[in-house]
Amino acid sequence: MNYSKDGITVAPMLDVSHPKKSGKCPVKIRVTHRRTRWYYPTGKDLTPEE
Incomplete structure (x- = not known):
């Protein structure tokens, strides 16, 4: 899931x-x-499976 507006992108990530x-x-x-x-x-x- 990404959100993008006015050249700015926000996305959750699992490190x-x-x-x-x-x-x-x-x-x-x-x-x-x-x-x-x-x-x-x-x-x-979170675990990678979650």
């Missing part, structure tokens, strides 16, 4: 490159503007 000891991965929000990306943590963790 599988940094799993925690419990096997869950942090959920982050990716904001893209002019090909520059920023990642904001949500404080939620």
Whole structure:
């Protein structure tokens, strides 16, 4: 699911490159503007299957 308006794209992402000891991965929000990306943590963790 992506949201795009006025050249800004917002998308949720699962950071599988940094799993925690419990096997869950942090959920982050990716904001893209002019090909520059920023990642904001949500404080939620999910497994890749969820």
